[in-house]
Amino acid sequence: MSAATAGSTGIGDPYFPGDGNGGYDATHYGLALAYDPKSRQLGGTATIDAKATQDLSQFNLDLSGFTVRSVTVNGAPAEFSRKGSELTVRTDLKDKAAFKVEVAYAGTPQPVRESSNLGSYGFIPTPDGSFVTCEPNGAKTWFPSNDHPADKATFDFTLTVPEGVTAIANGELAGQPKTTNGKTTFIWREKHPMTTYLATMTTGKFQVRTGTSPGGIPVYAAADPRFRTSLNSLYDQSGKITDYWATVFGPYPFGSTGGVVDDFAAGYALENQTKPIYGGFEPDEGIIAHELAHQWFGNSLSITRWKDLWLNEGFATYAEWLWSEHRGQGTAQQQFNDAYAGATDAIWKYPPGETRPNDLFNASVYTRGGMALHALRLEIGDGKFFPLIKKWAADHRYGNVTTEQFIELAEKTSGKQLDDLFDAWLFKQRKPAKPTSVS
Known part of the structure; x- marks a missing residue:
């Protein structure tokens, strides 16, 4: 009988040896988070369903910054430690065992800055909310995860923000947002597997338009008031282009399409699953076509x-x-x-x-x-x-x-x-x- 060993601190990608982790596969993330744009404080719990791929004495999650208040594994308190962007959790799990990790944490998100690849990315605070684009490895700037595209999972997001702020995530809304005591909670569900870098929690005072494409695919489009004139074009083009790609690439792989135009001057767009985001510019047809093609090539595949x-x-x-x-x-x-x-x-x-x-x-x-x-x-x-x-x-x-x-x-x-x-x-x-x- 083999003795339990520690899961590796990287998933095995030689290009990014510190990204992701070994010893388990994540299957689902439940993120229950509250964000206050004024104080820039983000806090809550991340619940991760996973399956061990070896006998595990400990495993790692990727998380940068924040104060970790507690960690539980299958409901029992677990010992943990921090080093750099690694959160190490002590445990005793058998190979192929399904398990549930809950991490309670809070703090001020710090995006990756001055990257040679994309400048700033991850969870980026804005005056009215947050601009969240995580490629290649910025998910760890706002939730603990196995932060590498080789480990995909489904997601639930329960996001609480001040009344008047809209919280946008991947997938579809599970009912209408609910407001109590000056706070509004949005629940989003992405039932299809997703890489961590495609997850988003973009918040702000958006104008929103919803409906269906001519081909019957649900569409969710949002624009910052500064780009209000782009909302209808974004909505129309996203629906039309998604329908066309379905004839070229095969059936659309997700439950909805659309996009978000925010006023953060990122200078780039990212194909966040179901909702590409355009940072500080009104996208033309070409770039919308590019980001929506990614829903097949990059997101589904x-x-x-x-x-x-x-x-x-x-x-x-x-x-x-x-x-x-x-x-x-x-x-x-x-x-x-x-x-x-x-x-x-x-x-x-x-x-x-x-x-x-x-x-x-x-x-x-x-x-x-x-x-x-x-x-x-x-x-x-x-x-x-x-x-x-x-x-x-x-x-x-x-x-x-x-x-x-x-x-x-x-x-x-x-x-x-x-x-x-x-x-x-x-x-x-x-x-x-x-x-x-x-x-």
């Missing part, structure tokens, strides 16, 4: 390791080109030609199939990743390319994926050996020859 980020960003970039083609505003071929002609040497020296941890969001991951997909389309033809994309989305719905799996499926679907094509576009530090159409 999530990467197993960060090195494969092109599977998210290359696909979403190519979706922008497909949307342009659909709208008669320039074919994907024209977009490819422009990108190929205008690409700098830096893109060709950065192979997107091996994303760099200190430069995750390099233009190569987006543009050269999208170009790789167009090169594949030209090589195998539309009659095989579009069924391939649908099968890719269907086969791995709600799961985790790797580049190797995509290459294998592309070769199986097309009946072609494609190593040279993918090697040239994803892994070589040089400019590939310009491809031509399939004969």
